[in-house]
Amino acid sequence: xxxDLNSRSDLLTALQRAPAAKSVWTGADEPLxxxxxxxxxxxxxxxxxxxxxWDLTGPRTHLRNAGVGLLR
Amino acid sequence: xxSPGFQCxxxxxxxxxxxxxxxxxxxxxxxxxxxxxxxxxxxQSIGLDAKGSNLRLSSLSWSADGRWLAAAQTAGDVLAxxxxxxxxxxxxxxxxxxxxxxxxxxxxxTYSTFPAVAYAGGDEFVIVEESGHAQISRLGSPQPVRTFFxxxxxxxxxTDRRGSTLAIGHADGSIALFSLGTGRPLPAPTGHAGRVESxxxxxxxxxxxxxxxxxxxxxxxxxxxxxxxxxxxxxxxVTGAVFSADNSTLYTSSVDENVIGWDIxxxxxxxxxxxxxxxxxxPRLRLPSSR
Numbered sequence: 366x367x368x369d370l371n372s373r374s375d376l377l378t379a380l381q382r383a384p385a386a387k388s389v390w391t392g393a394d395e396p397l398x399x400x401x402x403x404x405x406x407x408x409x410x411x412x413x414x415x416x417x418x419w420d421l422t423g424p425r426t427h428l429r430n431a432g433v434g435l436l437r
Numbered sequence: 438x439x440s441p442g443f444q445c446x447x448x449x450x451x452x453x454x455x456x457x458x459x460x461x462x463x464x465x466x467x468x469x470x471x472x473x474x475x476x477x478x479x480x481q482s483i484g485l486d487a488k489g490s491n492l493r494l495s496s497l498s499w500s501a502d503g504r505w506l507a508a509a510q511t512a513g514d515v516l517a518x519x520x521x522x523x524x525x526x527x528x529x530x531x532x533x534x535x536x537x538x539x540x541x542x543x544x545x546x547t548y549s550t551f552p553a554v555a556y557a558g559g560d561e562f563v564i565v566e567e568s569g570h571a572q573i574s575r576l577g578s579p580q581p582v583r584t585f586f587x588x589x590x591x592x593x594x595x596t597d598r599r600g601s602t603l604a605i606g607h608a609d610g611s612i613a614l615f616s617l618g619t620g621r622p623l624p625a626p627t628g629h630a631g632r633v634e635s636x637x638x639x640x641x642x643x644x645x646x647x648x649x650x651x652x653x654x655x656x657x658x659x660x661x662x663x664x665x666x667x668x669x670x671x672x673x674x675v676t677g678a679v680f681s682a683d684n685s686t687l688y689t690s691s692v693d694e695n696v697i698g699w700d701i702x703x704x705x706x707x708x709x710x711x712x713x714x715x716x717x718x719x720p721r722l723r724l725p726s727s728r
Binding site: 385386387388389390391392393394395396397398399400401402403404405406407408409410411416417419421 | 446
């Protein structure tokens with residue numbers, strides 16, 4: 366996982382509730398309503414206005430923050 | 438989740454593509470949705486833009502081979518596109534009576550059925566309306582193959598990858614399973630304390646994940662209907678779930694703005710059905726040092 370403080374805090378919260386939680390990806394300040402994963406482990410979650418995109422295989426980089434989000 | 442109000446994403450089987458139902462509010466009186474087909478990796482649209490009519494979509498479904506994409510409109514019509522030939526217009530696999538779908542300029546539709554559509558094997562799709570009216574329709578046939586009724590107030594509908602098992606969630610938190618081949622009910626999995634938001638089958642058809650507005654994720658054995666665990670960690674309504682291809686991880690999305698990856702290879706005792714939310718003094722995983 367990455368060293369993002371918010372992500373680590375969220376994972377700690379999840380772990381405190383259930384040990385099966387092993388990773389947490391935090392969205393960009395909006396509720397997430399739908400989730401898919403591609404064959405090559407790209408995850409996309411639909412927010413109300415935008416879609417959040419993560420590469421599940423590498424560092425927990427938020428692709429949308431890198432300017433290559435799915436929906437523009 | 439059956440809803441006309443939010444974006445909906447649906448991965449196309451055997452490809453790196455996703456169908457996107459994008460909600461667009463054009464004015465206070467008119468709401469429309471469009472369907473777009475996106476390439477995950479290239480991050481760009483590759484066609485299928487169904488906007489233009491008074492589409493207000495409640496559900497999407499792919500056929501198992503990824504050739505057909507079906508979309509249900511809130512007024513009750515269900516359309517299907519052959520994605521290999523997007524120049525051809527979609528075919529209706531369900532058409533409601535014109536009177537029932539009469540539009541009122543002051544309100545999007547006067548009669549809404551909010552149907553959900555899901556793949557039912559072969560060239561068939563199952564359509565379930567909020568009222569509980571359900572039917573199996575075949576591509577190219579205007580008449581339903583079979584009609585039946587389920588409990589009303591349906592909020593989530595899904596089928597397994599082969600289209601042999603139908604799962605239906607309800608506003609009261611209950612979940613029902615049916616064999617689409619026989620129409621008979623199967624052992625019902627444990628439901629939720631509130632509205633069922635989403636239902637997802639594992640790729641091998643052995644596991645079922647359901648999410649609800651009780652903030653829980655329920656993981657059930659489809660063969661027995663037995664609850665394997667209630668995954669607690671989200672702090673708001675859990676809206677979606679997807680299994681990894683190897684069934685080792687379940688990913689869930691939530692109104693709490695997080696996606697959580699769950700290790701579902703752990704022994705079942707790690708997922709107690711009524712786990713206390715009392716804070717643990719020491720988390721099990723070691724976290725890397727901060728930068």
